[in-house]
Amino acid sequence: MQKTVVVIGGGISGLSTCYYLSKNSQSSKIILLEANKRLGGWMHTIRREDGAVFEQGPRAIRPAGVIGRNTLKMVSELGLENEILPVTAENPASRNRFLFVNGKLQKLPSSPVAALKATPPFSKSIFHSILEEIFVKRGTLDDESVHGFVERRLGKELADIAIDSLCRGVFAGDCRKLSMRSCFPPLFHAERKHGSITLGMVLGARMKEESDVKQNRLVQQSRKEHWSQWSLKQGLQTLAESLEDHLRNTDRVEIHQEAAVQQIQMGREGAWEVHVEGGRFKADYIVSAVQAKVLSSMLPPAAQPLAEELQKISPASVAVVNLEYDGLVLPVTGFGHLIPSTENRAVLGIVYDSDAFPEHNRKGPPSTRLTVMMGGAWFTEEFGSPEEADRTRLLHVAVQAVKSHLNVKEMPSWSNVNVHKDCIPQYLVGHWKCLDNIWSLIEQHRLPLSLVGASYEGVSVNDCIFGGKRAAERLLGN
Known part of the structure; x- marks a missing residue:
């Protein structure tokens, strides 16, 4: 039946x-x-007649891990292999990621050599923090906040700046309230099993790959070319x-x-x-x-x-502001930058869309596409209810953030403001x-x-x- x-x-x-x-x-x-x-x-894309593509929701997908390979396999099965736009290792968007701290852009270490040195905004090297982490006592709580876990194992500075920013970028959430066990389960369980996230990640066995995914041509290409993320020619x-x-x-x-x-x-x-x-x-x-x-x-x-x-x-709401500028206006190249909550609670981060996917730029004269993410766990206190948030104010805050963070004095030639009510669940x-x-x-x-x-x-x-x-x-x- x-x-x-x-x-x-x-x-x-x-x-x-x-x-x-x-x-x-x-x-x-x-x-x-x-x-x-x-x-x-x-998953919603704006496609303009002049060829420009703007994402109102997710803008790129990571190929890594079992779940990343599974998505690439689906893409192959749907016949979309020729539509893929990969961000390979040579692309600055793979190498260059920034934080906006103390009123200026700070580049994150992008190589093992860079991790050996103390670079602003951090007072000691990431390598030094990792070495110290090996000797920190194992946690005993069933769960704890992401901030509490990282502060305990890697230090307050990394928790206050890097992890705070990361959680705002990934979850649009407050790392002091988000769950380590649910948001970053591999790290949580690595500590519980091996007593150290460093040892756990080194010694932990990788999830077994499914043979049909392992043999997929697109998966093999993503590994060979070291893709960090990918999109599609007409958007996701x-x-x-x-x-x-x-x-x-x-x-x-x-x-x-x-x-x-x-x-x-x-x-x-x-x-x-x-x-x-x-x-x-x-x-x-x-x-x-x-x-x-x-x-x-x-x-x-x-x-x-x-x-x-x-x-x-409970979910958080996010304002997504797409901006287009005439000419090449960015002072740096890279994926974008995140902003810790201590710097600016309203603005979560700015993505340099033109660097990752120049193929999505309009035809004709050069242009720069950016996306400003705002609100998240702080949406209501900064902008009021998502239903009644003033779009004109949201656009103004986004444009001012670009001006302040990236020294872009020009006004955008095109913009789009979207409020996604309750779009990202908070773990x-x-x-x-x-x-x-x-x-x-x-x-x-x-x-x-x-x-x-x-x-x-x-x-x-x-x-x-x-x-x-x-x-x-x-x-x-x-």
């Missing part, structure tokens, strides 16, 4: 789940429900569009857009009823690919304990326990339900795609 799987949410997590389900099973009917007009979620939205096209070309996936789920209920004989405006769908199994707090509002009253756990996973201290409670409740009540997406075990595009794959594999294994 054919079973029906309903996937709620058509972002990259939901699309990936449908892709792996449709690819590996002939016995299930798959229904994808998306609340908005378009699929792809935060191309990946979501290709997944959508693939799903529409199979007769086993039914896609419904503008189909916001209002409630899910347990019907007779253990099957779900998924209610949308004007109708309902019956499902033997549900995969939720929406944020945890969104799912919590859909659950029936009987699932209140699960809803309460899901509500604990606060204790997140692991919240997840344990969620998985236990689902198992205890034998709910035919899987949860995928950035709310749970990784916020990157790679994490979301790999999570969809694992959910499909678990479901197909049942």
Whole structure:
């Protein structure tokens, strides 16, 4: 008997789940429900007629690790190999990364030799901090903040400047509240197992590679050329569009857009009823690919304990301001720079898009593309509620940051301001326990339900795609 799987949410997590389900099973009917007009979620690209490409969401994907190789394998399967734009080792965006500290740009060490010397804004070398770390006592807490962990093992200076900036760049979050165990699990478990993150990373065994991924030509190319990241010629939205096209070309996936789920209920004989405006769908199994707090509002009253756990996973909002300047206006070349919260709470970082992907510049005279990221965990205190944030003020703050940090006196010739409400889940201290409670409740009540997406075990595009794959594999294994 054919079973029906309903996937709620058509972002990259939901699309990936449908892709792996449709690819590996002939016995299930798959229904994808998306609340908005378009699929792809935060993966959204502006493509101007003059050839310029601007990312409003994720702008690049890392090829490293099992999850990075898995995404490259998907790209190959979708026929996008010729669309890849790699950032190779020779590109300044691979080598040069900066912090804006004490009112000036500071280049981070980019080689082992550079790590041997003390370079501003740090008073001692990173190598010296690593040597001292080996002799620090093993931690005993079940979890602790990222800042607390790094301060304890590597020193206050690195925690206050480098780690604070890194957490703002990756999670748009406050390292004094974010969980080390959930945000950086390899480092947390390296210390717990080996007593030192340095020894743990040296001695720890690498995850076994899947043979089909290992043999993939694109993966081999990324290693040979030492890619640090990659995009696509028409932006990352191309990946979501290709997944959508693939799903529409199979007769086993039914896609419904503008189909916001209002409630899910347990019907007779253990099957779900998924209610949308004007109708309902019956499902033997549900995969939720929406944020945890969104799912919590859909659950029936009987699932209140699960809803309460899901509500604990709170997201942060980010303002993304795309800027274009006439001419080459940057004083340095590189990936971009991050800003610690002690320097500027409102502005998280500035990405030098033109350096990483010059192919996305407009045709004709030279231009410079930048993206300013703002808000995050500090959004409400700096800009008010995401729904009511003043776009004119957001643009002004972004332009002033470029002027102050990069000495760019010109005004941008083009701009775009976007506020992504609740876009990055915050893994606060204790997140692991919240997840344990969620998985236990689902198992205890034998709910035919899987949860995928950035709310749970990784916020990157790679994490979301790999999570969809694992959910499909678990479901197909049942």
